[in-house]
Amino acid sequence: MKEVVKSECNIVLSANAATEGGAPLAEGTFTLKKTDTVLTSIDFGTSGHGGGDPSPKYMLLYYMSHCDTDLFKFPIGVGETWTEEGHWHVQTKSRLEGYESVEVSAGTFSDCLKHKTVFTDANVQDTKAELRNALLNGTRYLWFAEGVGLVKLRYEHSNGVITEAELLEYKTPAEDREYLPLQIGNVWTYKWQNTYRNEPAIEEWRVIRNFSEPENLECPMELASAKYEVKIEADAPRVAHVKCLLTPKADSNTKDDEKPLLLSMSHFGTEDLYDGYARYVRDLTATDAGGEKIPVTEIGKTQWAVETQNASPVTLCYTVLLNHDEREWPFGRDEAPYVQEDCIFCPGYALFITGEVADIELRIDVPDAWYVSTAWNPIGNERYRFTIVDRDDLMYAYMVLGTHSQKMAESDGAEVVIALGGHFKASMDEVQRTVKSLLHTYSEIFGGTPDNRMLFVANPCDIYSGGGVSGRSISVLMDGTLDADNRQSWTPLVAHEICHIWNGKAIDFNTQEYWFSEGFTEYCSKISCARLGIISEDDFLRDLERKWELYLSKQGELSIREAGENKMVNRELVYEGGSLIAAALDLQIR
Numbered sequence: 001m002k003e004v005v006k007s008e009c010n011i012v013l014s015a016n017a018a019t020e021g022g023a024p025l026a027e028g029t030f031t032l033k034k035t036d037t038v039l040t041s042i043d044f045g046t047s048g049h050g051g052g053d054p055s056p057k058y059m060l061l062y063y064m065s066h067c068d069t070d071l072f073k074f075p076i077g078v079g080e081t082w083t084e085e086g087h088w089h090v091q092t093k094s095r096l097e098g099y100e101s102v103e104v105s106a107g108t109f110s111d112c113l114k115h116k117t118v119f120t121d122a123n124v125q126d127t128k129a130e131l132r133n134a135l136l137n138g139t140r141y142l143w144f145a146e147g148v149g150l151v152k153l154r155y156e157h158s159n160g161v162i163t164e165a166e167l168l169e170y171k172t173p174a175e176d177r178e179y180l181p182l183q184i185g186n187v188w189t190y191k192w193q194n195t196y197r198n199e200p201a202i203e204e205w206r207v208i209r210n211f212s213e214p215e216n217l218e219c220p221m222e223l224a225s226a227k228y229e230v231k232i233e234a235d236a237p238r239v240a241h242v243k244c245l246l247t248p249k250a251d252s253n254t255k256d257d258e259k260p261l262l263l264s265m266s267h268f269g270t271e272d273l274y275d276g277y278a279r280y281v282r283d284l285t286a287t288d289a290g291g292e293k294i295p296v297t298e299i300g301k302t303q304w305a306v307e308t309q310n311a312s313p314v315t316l317c318y319t320v321l322l323n324h325d326e327r328e329w330p331f332g333r334d335e336a337p338y339v340q341e342d343c344i345f346c347p348g349y350a351l352f353i354t355g356e357v358a359d360i361e362l363r364i365d366v367p368d369a370w371y372v373s374t375a376w377n378p379i380g381n382e383r384y385r386f387t388i389v390d391r392d393d394l395m396y397a398y399m400v401l402g403t404h405s406q407k408m409a410e411s412d413g414a415e416v417v418i419a420l421g422g423h424f425k426a427s428m429d430e431v432q433r434t435v436k437s438l439l440h441t442y443s444e445i446f447g448g449t450p451d452n453r454m455l456f457v458a459n460p461c462d463i464y465s466g467g468g469v470s471g472r473s474i475s476v477l478m479d480g481t482l483d484a485d486n487r488q489s490w491t492p493l494v495a496h497e498i499c500h501i502w503n504g505k506a507i508d509f510n511t512q513e514y515w516f517s518e519g520f521t522e523y524c525s526k527i528s529c530a531r532l533g534i535i536s537e538d539d540f541l542r543d544l545e546r547k548w549e550l551y552l553s554k555q556g557e558l559s560i561r562e563a564g565e566n567k568m569v570n571r572e573l574v575y576e577g578g579s580l581i582a583a584a585l586d587l588q589i590r
Helices: 060-065 129-136 276-280 391-395 422-446 484-499 519-531 537-554 560-566 571-589
Strands: 008-019 024-035 038-048 070-073 081-085 091-104 107-120 138-145 149-157 162-171 187-193 201-211 223-233 236-248 261-264 281-287 296-300 303-306 314-321 343-347 360-365 371-373 385-388 398-402 405-411 414-420 454-460 466-470 473-478
Touching: 008 060, 024 060, 038 060, 060 149, 060 162, 060 201, 070 081, 091 138, 091 149, 091 162, 107 149, 129 138, 149 187, 201 296, 276 281, 281 296, 343 454, 360 391, 371 414, 398 454, 398 473, 405 422, 414 422, 422 454, 422 484, 422 519, 454 484, 466 484, 473 484, 484 519, 519 537, 519 571, 537 571, 560 571
Parallel strands: 223 360, 414 454, 454 473
Antiparallel strands: 008 024, 008 201, 024 038, 038 070, 081 091, 091 107, 107 138, 138 149, 149 162, 162 187, 187 201, 223 236, 236 314, 261 303, 281 314, 296 303, 343 398, 360 385, 371 398, 405 414, 466 473
């Protein structure tokens, strides 16, 4: 007869490793599943800072948890042995050896449960398989103190390397007598080292989630509408207060078939950030139509389930700290929130928690002297109230809020809201003329213009230069000025990003084709600048020659399509190679 599992919960631990001097090494999350019969490691994700062998993303918590393996069988019994296959097909044989007294920096712990596992036959599939297999294969010893957790680790790797770790300090509730207590907020700090590293690593573990999955996750409640209010005050520009009224569809729930309300934030650009944009979210609460609080359960990276009792509206409240410019982002600073002296730049994906919904309204409350620049359509004459097409239009749009300069550029039916901050404000008329001329040029090339309003944002930045496009929004950060005297230095970047309105948005692909969307855009923007007299024909040809040389320096390593999987690292193949293909086709067509 099949055994019935009485209870099951998922536990997520965050881990951060640094050198003793405080330099970051790695961060990640590790997911465990606990039932009445077993504690199992089921998932992990890490990212490392810097190079080295092995990669810094190999963390102490990985050495302890070993994905896809059972850490404990319940009830715990000394002498119990079990075998299984883990991550990378590694074969494991685990045994609870007995009890020992262990002395570490955190104290002396008597009657520690000694856990031994032998790992063999790992079959890692990557470019450093020999090293990875050697790290996985070997014998690992763990010592757990009741009510405390792991206090000591020794991992004798198959290549002779030894990893040792000890507990430095911990915070766990006295009433929890588990060998690995997993209540939210529990914290452990370890010091560990192996012969790959000259300096020990200090690693902190923290339980950040412990939840049972709500029922009917595969069939969540559907939303009829969402009405958002965002408020930012002049004396606290890095704090956004968000309130949202979520109204379920009338027939999406019944008393006999309760469904959770599933909410999430975008994962865009946060692949290496274990908690995504939720890292900046604070004080998330939900209330029912009567104002009573209802449970909100974090069920994954930037994913929440709200336990509703019926189809009545739910009000969501939270704040977002706009401190994203304190770190680097894989897509660049131009597509993450930042705060400057006269304006705040914020993409929707860093601000909004939402579900699948098509009827969306947004009201933005800012000081009277501020502008709010967006690509969304305003509702009547109301101050900063907008109608939004759908969830993607909400999340993948940019906003600029502040005392920046704002104007509209119109050409051939296209409308572009221009928002300039800092000393760029003095160049608004020049930028407006340039954007209008580019819109006209591209509309002739592509045979028309997109129907929807667009946003173009440019702000000065002396430490970064780049641009990005999201939905109907364009963002540029660059050094220098936007004067007519140096149009040749700034217009090509602006022209490239505006061209993405057509190539990359109006022309879209189900899979990445960056050699086309970036390479052809690069060629189209440069030849357009030449035709407009912004750059000379000689400069255009010299740029094409430079692209040829850069492409040849990397040609043959990857196909230009494969290179698009990491387009910035493979820029010579994606941007320069794609641009050369565009030039060749242009000549052939002529």
